[in-house]
């Protein structure tokens with residue numbers, strides 16, 4: 001199925017909805033949907049990454065991410081759309097749940 005890059009307004013509206021319930025916000029950085037997750041320790045960070053890994057494989061939609069002890073920096077974009085799409089917002093929502 002074809003996915004489309006969201007417009008500036010589409011991204012701005014989706015960001016408001018996404019950040020509505022969360023403490024630390026998602027932002028757009030390097031044209032990617034970006035968030036720095038912070039956990040209690042490495043075990044919690046890696047648990048989050050494991051849950052996310054199983055989900056993203058199932059969806060075939062993968063994050064760019066890096067881990068340093070209790071922190072996981074996540075950046076989401078859709079290569080085939082050439083920007084941020086609904087797929088990234090769907091994954092962002094899931095990751096917020098996995099983290100919570």
Ligand SMILES: C[C@H](O)[C@H](O)[C@H]1CNC2=NC(N)=NC(=O)C2=N1
Nearest residue numbers: 060061062063077078079080081
């Ligand atoms: C060949 C494979 O289906 C594609 O490369 C998939 C894999 N994972 C992906 N992940 C992300 N974030 N964007 C994509 O466009 C994408 N495409």
